[in-house]
Amino acid sequence: MRTSSLLLVAIAVAAAVVFAAAATPVTEILGGWGVIPDVDDAHVQEIGAWAVAEHIKRANDGLRFGRVSGGEEQVVSGVNYRLRIVAVNLAGQNVTYSAVVYEQIWTNTRRLLSFDRAK
Structure with missing residues (x-):
């Protein structure tokens, strides 16, 4: 009797876990790209500023970093960031x-x- 009661409890718990997992929307695939929840985070903004500085080293086009306006991240053996960066060009645009x-x-x-102009 005790074994069957424990078995019923285990089945009920397993069913609840499966149901909860099925009811939870999957927003990210492991290893896939997911939206950066807070692009205003200081680290995200610093990465954007660094990206503009690295671009300037290569292109010498006088861009100035404005801000990161959106982006995605992908966890790999580190993190890939795909950022939308607003920068000011030499014409002030x-x-x-x-x-x-x-x-x-x-x-x-x-x-x-x-580093490319956004489409």
Whole structure:
């Protein structure tokens, strides 16, 4: 009798877990891109400023960082950031760019993978 009661409790708990998992919407796929919940976070803004500075080293086009206005992140062996960056060009116009930055904090590694005018 005691064994069957424990078995019923275990089945009920398992069913509740399965039901809760099925009712919870999946917003992110493991290893996939997910929306950055707070683009105003100081670290996200710093990555955006760094991306503009790295771009300037390569293109020497005089852009000035404005702010990160949106983005996504992907957890890999570090984090890939796909950012929408508003920057000011030499004519004083706000222009939106798309940048992809790879960052691995524990090795202090950061790479600018792409930097293009947003479409």
